[in-house]
Amino acid sequence: MRFAVCSLLSLSSTALALVHGDVKLSRRQSGVDAFVTSEDPIAIQGVLNNIGPGSMSKGAKPGVVVASPDHGSPDPVDYLYTWTRDSSLVLKLLIDRQTQGRGDFSTTIDNWRASTGRIQQLDNPSGGPTTGGLGEPKFNIDETPFTGAWGRPQRDGPALRATAAITYANSLGATGNASALYPSIKLDLDYVSQYWNGQTFDLWEEVNSAGSAFTTAVQHRALREGAKFAAAQGDTASATTYATQADGVLCYLQTYWDASKGYIVANKNNGRTGKDANTILASIHTFDPAAGCDAATWQPCSDIALANHKVVVDSFRTIYALNSAAPAGAAVAVGRYLEDGYFGGNPWFINTFAAAELLYDALFQWEKIGSITVTNTSLAFFQQFSSTITPAAYPSSSSEFTSLTAAIKTYADGFLAIAQKYIPASGEISEQFSRKDGTQMSATYLTWSFAAAATAFDARAGHVSASWGASGLTVPTDCPPAPINPGGGGGGGGNGGGSTIEVTFHETATTTTGEALFITGSLDALGDWSTENAVPLKAGANNVWTVVVPIPGNYIFECKKKNGTLEKEETNQHQATTPYTGTYTLNDTWQN
């Protein structure tokens, strides 16, 4: 949807009209400070316009976040849907600002919570509320399921939504209001806890693999803060489950860093280099101001995050004509990944903002800690700003600290200056800008682009969000082998990795004398799909048939029920993933 400046203004509140005066002034002054001052209120208004009943989200239920008002031809794309990922990231921004006393978004937040509660309950192509449906990536804006073909599931959504909701609940303090949010938060956390090791599409909705760096990082965060939140709600059983699973996810997170390559490889299983802004987004959305420069969680000032930042940013230096004039070590426009072909493969605003945000977060931490540590891993990153720097810790009293922080601040501002250059005076921000000449491309008024601008501005101003519990974490020493995604339908099975889980199958079925129930499925313990080796269930009270089968932890398996006498197969096949440790129960009712 393309709007002239005037129609944007007429659709918006007086707040934006006031801002408009500043915009004109600021463009003349140029400079990043002026850009931040003028763009920030526009970005917030841009977000609000796209949340029902906002001026650019016509047809959206209250609290539904529209990805972009574009609705297909003549618009370049159809983004008039609500994605769980985009929505949750956008709400996190509003919740952080409200929590910090920088705006009152309570009506929007309440609407979003109510809408979330309804959307969570929808049966959709990924499943129902407790059978995988929370991994459905997007919905129609009238809160009905989207049933067309799509890359599903995308398992970052429920994690991001839990993080936003927990941040909000925590801000409510120990009131009944926080408890009222718990059931919905628990649904998301249970999903993450159960399915984090399942096959997933990445955040760009393209790569279907056993894991994606951003997805794993935000899952870890959600489970970690979820464990704390569940405990505060008195749900110690869930707290223990989430904490145990979080350890497994933290183990898995480590497997993306490839020390020999010197960067975080974004996805499991694909033919790309793996250099991807996915990993920069992972760091900024799991930044914890209390976690120092910890490498285990890719904190923005960790050597891993900085080394990776350089590799990812550098990967865009030569492929975009737009970047050709930038000297080494200067900011450039940042895309998704170098093999990208979507709209020809261009820089994205969210990623260019993210490159800046990671550096602002790092600067915040170095000031807070009072030193910068350069390691062999991060050396090349720091050499961009000082050719003579060597691995060591540089206290804030040192001249190295002063010159490095100044240079890195300039570098970070450089990314904002690039975004500024391709954002018109109206302040509108699309998804992409042309790799050749910077013209805005693809979806217009992208909600996530506005939010990414605002969170980068917040990081620059030192408005950091609350700690989520990343401080002092150590990677468990007994990490299991990484889970493997299953193959296509029918076959499959991961390689497991956790300890053996006692899986209890409960099957409710009315049978007649002589009939018996069996289970068969995608691993030896379940008879490997054969009829002869199918596992018999034992009849119990109330028509519930039961069997306990030891299955490896972290294992994705599929099963079918059979009726022994009639050899009648149930049509639906069930997929489940055993947890990392503990026990697991599958309840089901025989369908004829």
Ligand code: NOJ
């Ligand atoms: C391809 C893009 O690369 C992806 O990010 C997008 O979500 C889908 N097309 C749908 O528009």
Ligand code: NOJ
């Ligand atoms: C395409 C992006 O790749 C994806 O991350 C996003 O969720 C959708 N567009 C909606 O903005």
